[in-house]
Amino acid sequence: MLRTTGGYWDPVLWIIGFIVIAIIAYIIRGFGRKDYKGGEQLKPYLSGVEEPSKEEVHIRAGNIYWGFMEALKGYYDAMMKIHTGIINDYIAWFVGISALLFIAVFLVEVI
Amino acid sequence: MNVDWLLEHSPALIIVLPLLAAFLTPIIDKFSKKARNAFVIAVLIIEEILVIFLAHDVFTNGIHIYTMGAANPTETVPAQAAVPIRIVLEVDGMSIFMALISATVSLAAAIYSLAYIEEEKGKGKFYTLLLLVLVGMLGMELTGDMFNMFVFLEVLSIACAALIAYRSHFGDSVEGAFKFLIISSIAALFVLFAIALLYAQYDLLNIAALASAINYTHLDKIALVLLIAAFAMKCGAVPMHFWTPDAYSVAPSSITAMLVAASQASLYALFRVCFTLYGVTLNLATIGAVIIIFGLLSMFVGVTMAIPQKDIKRLMAYHAISQTGYMLLGVGVGLYLLTKPEFSSYGIKAMEGGIFHIINHAMYKGLLFLTAGAIYYRLKTRNLNEMGGLGHSMKYTSIFFIIGALAIAGIPPFNGFASKLLIYEAAYKVSPILSIIAMLVSILTLASFVKVFHSAFMGPKIHDVEEVPKSMLAGMAVLTFVIILFGLFPGWVVSNIVHPAAQALADQAAYIQAVLGG
Numbered sequence: 001m002l003r004t005t006g007g008y009w010d011p012v013l014w015i016i017g018f019i020v021i022a023i024i025a026y027i028i029r030g031f032g033r034k035d036y037k038g039g040e041q042l043k044p045y046l047s048g049v050e051e052p053s054k055e056e057v058h059i060r061a062g063n064i065y066w067g068f069m070e071a072l073k074g075y076y077d078a079m080m081k082i083h084t085g086i087i088n089d090y091i092a093w094f095v096g097i098s099a100l101l102f103i104a105v106f107l108v109e110v111i
Numbered sequence: 112m113n114v115d116w117l118l119e120h121s122p123a124l125i126i127v128l129p130l131l132a133a134f135l136t137p138i139i140d141k142f143s144k145k146a147r148n149a150f151v152i153a154v155l156i157i158e159e160i161l162v163i164f165l166a167h168d169v170f171t172n173g174i175h176i177y178t179m180g181a182a183n184p185t186e187t188v189p190a191q192a193a194v195p196i197r198i199v200l201e202v203d204g205m206s207i208f209m210a211l212i213s214a215t216v217s218l219a220a221a222i223y224s225l226a227y228i229e230e231e232k233g234k235g236k237f238y239t240l241l242l243l244v245l246v247g248m249l250g251m252e253l254t255g256d257m258f259n260m261f262v263f264l265e266v267l268s269i270a271c272a273a274l275i276a277y278r279s280h281f282g283d284s285v286e287g288a289f290k291f292l293i294i295s296s297i298a299a300l301f302v303l304f305a306i307a308l309l310y311a312q313y314d315l316l317n318i319a320a321l322a323s324a325i326n327y328t329h330l331d332k333i334a335l336v337l338l339i340a341a342f343a344m345k346c347g348a349v350p351m352h353f354w355t356p357d358a359y360s361v362a363p364s365s366i367t368a369m370l371v372a373a374s375q376a377s378l379y380a381l382f383r384v385c386f387t388l389y390g391v392t393l394n395l396a397t398i399g400a401v402i403i404i405f406g407l408l409s410m411f412v413g414v415t416m417a418i419p420q421k422d423i424k425r426l427m428a429y430h431a432i433s434q435t436g437y438m439l440l441g442v443g444v445g446l447y448l449l450t451k452p453e454f455s456s457y458g459i460k461a462m463e464g465g466i467f468h469i470i471n472h473a474m475y476k477g478l479l480f481l482t483a484g485a486i487y488y489r490l491k492t493r494n495l496n497e498m499g500g501l502g503h504s505m506k507y508t509s510i511f512f513i514i515g516a517l518a519i520a521g522i523p524p525f526n527g528f529a530s531k532l533l534i535y536e537a538a539y540k541v542s543p544i545l546s547i548i549a550m551l552v553s554i555l556t557l558a559s560f561v562k563v564f565h566s567a568f569m570g571p572k573i574h575d576v577e578e579v580p581k582s583m584l585a586g587m588a589v590l591t592f593v594i595i596l597f598g599l600f601p602g603w604v605v606s607n608i609v610h611p612a613a614q615a616l617a618d619q620a621a622y623i624q625a626v627l628g629g
Contacts (some may be wrong), residue, residue, distance in 0.1 A: 002529055002602040005457045005536040011524035011599050018524075058570035061421050061495030064562045069419055079416060083353060087290050090353045091297060097351055098301070098340040101401065105332050108397045 119184060121165040122177040122200040125210065126249050128158055133242035140235030148225055151238045155218040158245070162214040166207045170611050174625040175202040176255075187317075187626045195317040195626055201255030203622060204615030208466065208608060209379045212473045213248040215593065216372040217241065220365040223481055223586025226579070227365055227488060228277075237277060237363075243270035244369050248376040255626060257306045257388075258316045260380060264302060264345075268295035271373055275362040287361035294344065294354045301341035305334035318388055319626035322619060327392040335393075338384045339401070345377035348439060349408040352432045356420075359428035360493065364484020365586070367424065368477035371431055375469055378435065382442055382616055390619035391450055399447025406443050407545070410436030410552040417559045422493045423483045426563060427476070430519060433552060434472045440549065441465020441534040442616075444541050449617065457537040462613040463605055464533030470609075471526040471597060475518035478590040482512040485583055486567060489576040495566040502568035505578050509568045511587045516564060518594050520557035526594050529601035 001010045044051060069076055082089075117124070132154040140147040169175050177184045177200040187195045202210075221241060228237055247267025254260050272295065276288030309331070310316060313324045325331055344351035355374075359367050385398060413433025420426035445462030448454040485508045486501065487493055502509040518525035521532075531553060538545035578584070597604050615621070 002533075002605055004533055005460045005540060009523075009529055009532055009601065011529070011601065014524050054571040055573065058499050058573075059565070061498075061562060061566035064565065065418055065558070072415070075415070076419065079412070082350075083416070085353075085357065087293055090290065090294055090351075093353065094294065094297065094340065094344050094351050097344075098336060101336045101340055102333070104397060104401060105336055105394070106329075108394055 117161075118164065118168055120177070121161055121168075122175060122202050122253050123179065123184075125158065125161050125165065126200075126246060126253060128161070129154060129242045129249070130246045133239045133246065136239045136242065137235040140238075144234070147235060147238065151221055151242070152218075152225075154242070155214070155221050155245075159214045159218050162207070162210045165202060166211055166608075169202055169204060169207045170607060173203075174615075174621065175207075176200070176625055177202070188628070194315060194320050198259050199255040199317055199319075199626055200253045201319065201622065201626060202253050203625070204611035205379070205382070205466070205613075206252050206615075208470070208612035209252040209376065210249055211608070212375060212470050213245060213252065213372050215589070216368055216473050216477050217245045217248075219477060219481070219586045219589040220368050221586075222589065223368075223484070223583050224363070224365040225582040227484055227583055228363060229580075231278065231363075233277070237274070240270045240274045240277075241366070241369070243267075244274065244366075244373060247271075248373055251376045252379055255318050256316050257309065257318055257321065260318075261299065261302050261306055264377075264380070265299055267373055267376065268292070268299060271295075271358075271366075271370060274366045275358050275370075277363055277366065278361075281361065284361040287358045290354050291358040298341040298345050301337040305337035305341075308334040308337075317626060318383070319623045322388050322390060323623045323627060325389060325392055327389070331389070331392075335384070335389060335398075338388075339381065339398070342377045342381035342384065343405055346374045346381060347409070347432045347435050348405040349412040349432060349436070352409065352413070355432055356425045356428040359431065359480075360422055360424035364424070364480050364487065367428075367480040367484070368590075371476050371480070372473050374431070374435070375473060378438060378469065385446055386449075386616045387619050387622050393446075395446060395449050399443055399449070402439050402443030402446055403545070406436045406439030406441075407548055408436070409433060409439060411548060414552045414555040414559065418555065418562070421495050423486065423495050423498075423563060423567065424480065424493050426495070426559065427479050427483055430479075430556060430559065431472075431476050433556065434468070434476060434519065436552070437468045437531065437534055437549065438465045438472070440538060440545065441468060441530075444534075444538050444545070445613070445617065447541065453540070454617075457540045459610075459613055459617065460533055461537030461541075462617065463609050464530050464535075464537060466612050466616070467530035467533060467601070467605060467609045468527075470604075471518065471530050471594075474590045474593045474597070475515045475525075475527060478511060478515040478587055478594065479519065481583070481587045481590070482508050482515060485511075485579040485587070488579055488583065490574060495563065498567040498573075499570040500568070500572040500574065501576070503572040504574075504576050505568075507578055507584050508587070511584075511591055512564065512568065514591055514594060516557075516560035518598065520560055521553045522557065524598050526597035526601065529598065529605075533605075 179198040247263050250263030272288045272292040278284045315321045347355040417426045417429035441461045442465035445458045448458030518527040521527045535546045
């Protein structure tokens with residue numbers, strides 16, 4: 001058991017709870033209709049259009065979270081702009097941050 | 112050779128053993144490839160045992176001192192001198208905690224490499240450099256001397272750069288290594304200049320002696336800024352992280368796992384400088400806030416930059432930056448509260464969370480890079496768009512990936528959850544916004560790894576490939592075992608390993624006293 005600031009965390013207890021809930025879920029599943037297996041009801045309904053093959057519809061990484069990135073387009077444009085891949089820029093950032101640290105450390109004393 | 116002798120000399124042996132082995136490896140390589148492999152693995156297993164042996168002693172009996180070249184290794188200050196003049200290895204809870212990480216990741220990486228680099232040329236040099244990376248990490252972690260730390264930082268950086276460029280027939284490997292070398296050289300010069308400033312004022316290089324003498328003068332402040340900037344950059348803190356994805360993505364995957372541990376050695380150096388070298392003389396509110404800001408930026412920018420990546424290793428490299436943010440946040444909160452009454456209640460808990468996260472991250476990020484290497488080994492691509500359906504044929508790799516992904520996302524009952532929980536709760540006490548950002552980053556981490564799992568392992572079978580060789584699975588299994596073990600028994604790990612490390616870092620007086628006495 002791990003004591004935290006606000007309480008405790010016991011993974012063994014969590015696993016026992018998880019197993020109990022999984023068993024309950026399995027029992028509830030057992031109350032379902034036995035005949036609901038296979039057949040037309042499991043196929044996706046595409047308004048009568050034939051279902052394309054799985055290879056065709058597998059979503060590639062480049063398309064995942066497109067909406068998320070579109071919503072944060074301004075942020076990502078700015079981020080991509082600073083990730084230039086040029087070593088001169090990397091060093092400029094390093095030196096710039098060092099300068100900011102100097103200001104932070106010395107300015108605090110003045111204030 | 113008896114046990115007491117071995118224990119007494121273990122700090123030196125831990126560094127010397129892989130150093131000697133590194134130079135013996137190319138010689139053995141000339142005679143037999145199998146003997147070379149067996150030799151390297153045997154050395155790393157002995158190394159792991161030695162580190163565990165010393166760790167047991169340090170966690171039981173406290174700081175272990177070793178003076179290089181002295182007739183009596185515990186004699187830190189010679190009779191004819193007023194200050195330590197020899198190189199002193201000072202192994203406290205935090206040092207040995209880091210050494211445990213370095214030794215374990217190196218062992219897993221070497222086992223994994225047996226099959227992973229089978230088709231590459233220059234394997235003798237590869238293992239020599241791998242052992243030198245371990246020497247660099249352990250040297251930085253066990254030394255009690257600033258100049259010695261600089262030397263081992265250089266050993267580490269040069270060996271890492273050579274290994275990043277190991278597959279030199281790929282242009283991007285050479286480019287990544289070049290960037291790493293340039294940025295490391297400048298960081299090393301910053302460190303060297305800072306050490307020169309300290310030496311010029313105090314005539315000292317020993318960390319404990321410097322810590323007792325330091326006055327926080329203007330020159331000390333300049334040295335502090337140089338050290339913080341250099342080590343924060345070397346551990347990949349945003350906005351000085353740009354080299355990380357370039358280097359991590361092109362190195363052989365077993366080496367990328369070691370680069371994670373190498374970055375953590377720099378993180379350790381950063382913490383050692385703040386807590387031990389400067390300690391209570393610091394303006395703790397300012398420097399604590401600086402570390403927390405580095406942490407928040409690293410967490411958020413790292414994870415958001417990971418999401419759009421299509422290169423599996425670049426994506427994971429950005430996550431490595433993000434996870435470093437958690438460590439900076441946890442330990443930064445501890446530094447911020449170091450002299451306040453709240454430190455004993457939640458400041459130390461925040462530090463425990465940050466330090467626990469260091470070992471957790473080394474294990475699950477190491478594992479994730481190894482799974483990425485397994486995919487590359489079979490498909491010869493890092494492009495997620497060209498992957499799919501690997502779960503059909505690479506079942507063990509899929510399971511290892513799921514465990515690593517759930518652990519990094521902080522899903523219970525894996526180890527990442529326990530360390531993040533400690534950080535969330537303690538950081539909340541300082542400011543709820545810190546915890547909210549940390550939790551948001553965890554959600555985005557999960558989302559990002561769902562993308563990787565879907566792209567690489569799910570979907571119809573596209574590639575007709577087999578599972579990777581057994582030695583690669585064994586390398587992954589070592590790290591998975593630790594992840595599950597730490598996930599199931601976080602209380603034991605925190606009480607026996609993490610808490611002593613956090614306590615050692617916070618207790619500057621004990622570190623000084625171990626060398627100077629009194």
